[in-house]
Amino acid sequence: MKSLERIQQNSREINRMLARINTLVQERDTSSTKRTEWQAACQDFFARYDALSFPGGAAMLARVRSGDLDALEAAVQFLLADPYHFRSGYLKERLWRWLARQPLSASARDQLEQAALAYLDRRICREFWTMCKTMARLGRTQFWSRVAERAATGDVRATLLLAYRTNLQAGAQARHLFYQAC
Secondary structure, eight states, rough: HHHHHHHHHHHHHHHHHHHHHHHHHTTTTOHHHHHHHHHHHHHHHHHHHHHHHHHHHHHHHHHTTTTOOHHHHHHHHHHHOOOOSSSHHHHHHHHHHHHSSSSSOOHHHHHHHHHHHHHHEEEOHHHHHHHHHHHHHHHHHHHHHHHHHHHTTTTTTHHHHHHHHHHHHHHHHHHHHHHOOO
């Protein structure tokens, strides 16, 4: 659990630094001191972003694709923590896609199923669809039973996820109809 808290803490720090930049950008042209302060905030953000955005930074992220066990664990923890910060949606989308093709332990699959079920309680965003495709490959019977229970209550997200279980084409069609309805 400690790593989940750390991921959330890092996400909050990224958001804090970005908010500082956004505040300073409005004042940067008023004086050379303000411009220097804004530049320092930007440099700090870019210097620290890699280490804060993903546990272990870009080096660990690169190891996810090669199937490194520590990197896979970091990826699963990241998806379970579900942080929200600058570019986190793109990162989660890639992680879902990469994890679909990796051999995962039973505990890692349990955690991914837990993360996928959490997606049913929040708004649909870009990584939702990649999660659906991944879970179509990785989801086990108990997971799909829980999703079906949610879908039976009229949960739209669960219904969309179930469409991907049938096949990816059915899922894509459900996605298309969902966006038409919106």
